[in-house]
Amino acid sequence: MDNDIITVLLADDHAVVRYGLKAVLQTAPDITVIGEARNGREAVDMAMRLKPDVVVMDLSMDVMDGATATRELQRLECASRILILTMHAEDEYLVPLLEAGASGYLVKNAADRELVDAVRMVARGDQYLRLGAVRALAKELKKREHRAAEQTQYDSLSDRERSILRLIAAGYSGPDIGAQLSISAKTVDTYKQRIHEKIGLAHRPDYVRFAVRLGLLDEGVSM
Amino acid sequence: MDNDIITVLLADDHAVVRYGLKAVLQTAPDITVIGEARNGREAVDMAMRLKPDVVVMDLSMDVMDGATATRELQRLECASRILILTMHAEDEYLVPLLEAGASGYLVKNAADRELVDAVRMVARGDQYLRLGAVRALAKELKKREHRAAEQTQYDSLSDRERSILRLIAAGYSGPDIGAQLSISAKTVDTYKQRIHEKIGLAHRPDYVRFAVRLGLLDEGVSM
DNA sequence: TCGGACCCTAGGGGATTCCCCTACAGATCA
DNA sequence: TGATCTGTAGGGGAATCCCCTAGGGTCCGA
Numbered sequence: 001m002d003n004d005i006i007t008v009l010l011a012d013d014h015a016v017v018r019y020g021l022k023a024v025l026q027t028a029p030d031i032t033v034i035g036e037a038r039n040g041r042e043a044v045d046m047a048m049r050l051k052p053d054v055v056v057m058d059l060s061m062d063v064m065d066g067a068t069a070t071r072e073l074q075r076l077e078c079a080s081r082i083l084i085l086t087m088h089a090e091d092e093y094l095v096p097l098l099e100a101g102a103s104g105y106l107v108k109n110a111a112d113r114e115l116v117d118a119v120r121m122v123a124r125g126d127q128y129l130r131l132g133a134v135r136a137l138a139k140e141l142k143k144r145e146h147r148a149a150e151q152t153q154y155d156s157l158s159d160r161e162r163s164i165l166r167l168i169a170a171g172y173s174g175p176d177i178g179a180q181l182s183i184s185a186k187t188v189d190t191y192k193q194r195i196h197e198k199i200g201l202a203h204r205p206d207y208v209r210f211a212v213r214l215g216l217l218d219e220g221v222s223m
Numbered sequence: 224m225d226n227d228i229i230t231v232l233l234a235d236d237h238a239v240v241r242y243g244l245k246a247v248l249q250t251a252p253d254i255t256v257i258g259e260a261r262n263g264r265e266a267v268d269m270a271m272r273l274k275p276d277v278v279v280m281d282l283s284m285d286v287m288d289g290a291t292a293t294r295e296l297q298r299l300e301c302a303s304r305i306l307i308l309t310m311h312a313e314d315e316y317l318v319p320l321l322e323a324g325a326s327g328y329l330v331k332n333a334a335d336r337e338l339v340d341a342v343r344m345v346a347r348g349d350q351y352l353r354l355g356a357v358r359a360l361a362k363e364l365k366k367r368e369h370r371a372a373e374q375t376q377y378d379s380l381s382d383r384e385r386s387i388l389r390l391i392a393a394g395y396s397g398p399d400i401g402a403q404l405s406i407s408a409k410t411v412d413t414y415k416q417r418i419h420e421k422i423g424l425a426h427r428p429d430y431v432r433f434a435v436r437l438g439l440l441d442e443g444v445s446m
Numbered sequence: 447t448c449g450g451a452c453c454c455t456a457g458g459g460g461a462t463t464c465c466c467c468t469a470c471a472g473a474t475c476a
Numbered sequence: 477t478g479a480t481c482t483g484t485a486g487g488g489g490a491a492t493c494c495c496c497t498a499g500g501g502t503c504c505g506a
Binding site: 407 | 452453454455456457458
């Protein structure tokens with residue numbers, strides 16, 4: 001890896017986009033484009049061969065999409081940093097991409113300046129994320145934490161309580177649940193109270209949200 | 224494609240498995256193994272080059288899994304038939320694989336005889352599916368039909384009715400829904416009646432099942 | 447242009463369900 | 477051996493649900 005010049009491989013299935021990216025990047029004296037790939041497969045092959053500092057990779061390519069190519073390069077232990085270009089701000093793909101080994105994430109319509117900055121940062125070994133992406137990341141991480149916390153709460157319930165929780169979330173009434181489990185509707189009431197005390201679920205919507213997040217409602221729906 | 228001899232390409236990342244498959248297939252005088260690939264990528268390359276009658280492909284390979292390779296070959300308009308080998312009976316992958324262009328589906332621990340039969344059938348252009356797979360296929364198709372029917376039903380509702388349906392499924396009570404939509408709880412009652420008449424949802428569990436199947440509860444849960 | 451068809455709105459009233467409190471027996475555990 | 481957890485259940489008032497009826501608006505074809 002040269003200390004002065006940053007070598008870049010472009011991967012995008014649209015020639016015009018490659019052309020545009022190249023034009024923008026060539027305005028920076030410290031960046032040079034050493035190759036262009038037309039799909040993910042080519043990107044992987046060329047990255048392994050040319051060993052660029054940075055691979056600027058489109059997300060949506062045929063033959064092999066950018067996410068798959070990223071994972072692939074990671075698996076092949078390619079030293080190149082990967083900067084993902086995405087058409088729109090699809091923040092939900094961010095975390096999987098970062099896990100797959102991407103170092104940066106940028107929307108295509110970002111300012112030219114931003115692209116150059118991103119390439120430089122990524123080449124330095126830093127991560128580059130748009131502001132929105134950072135927010136999405138924080139949100140996603142929080143969501144995961146939250147989800148883990150909910151799973152822990154769910155695990156802290158007794159078997160009976162878990163059953164009642166699931167059945168309530170599935171929409172069954174107290175008496176219905178009692179009938180299904182062959183216990184009194186009054187007993188079901190007691191479990192509701194316990195669940196409320198233990199993990200704070202008070203009303204039906206709370207139950208449904210909780211169950212949806214933990215995927216408790218997907219089973220048995222396979223029909 | 225020779226009318227007498229069936230040419231086969233094996234794709235599996237375990238040499239022992241390839242060896243075993245080869246041994247089994249070579250016992251059939253009308254089958255000859257013309258190549259072995261160690262991963263999906265190689266399988267695609269070799270299939271395009273060698274044009275075997277049948278590609279016997281493992282599902283789980285690194286570099287490129289069998290499903291991806293199958294899609295890839297389909298996209299490249301490869302004339303070879305593809306017979307998927309799977310470790311266990313993971314029937315849920317069946318339909319996507321068939322859509323991706325696979326002609327057959329076989330568990331690895333199937334009898335030797337079965338493998339030979341499958342290769343022959345697939346080479347002839349027929350589809351080969353294990354009994355269980357056929358059942359899973361029927362089930363999946365039925366499920367899809369059913370799902371499509373439910374989607375149609377959902378679409379047949381008015382905007383208001385759809386809102387009420389979603390909110391009921393989410394666990395909200397009539398009065399709650401009224402407050403959220405700024406209408407009387409009594410009006411909500413009326414919508415319940417309509418939904419019942421129109422698409423037959425009578426009790427809360429019906430609502431929840433319906434909504435889960437159509438993915439109506441996943442939104443807004445992103446937190 | 448008039449009568450359906452469809453949609454949004456809403457009330458009355460009985461049946462059902464929910465919520466909160468109390469209660470007890472077996473198990474487990476400190 | 478008392479404390480905590482779990483499974484069980486009843487009483488009673490408040491909240492909700494279910495079914496029926498009903499008016500006003502729009503749109504469209506006869």
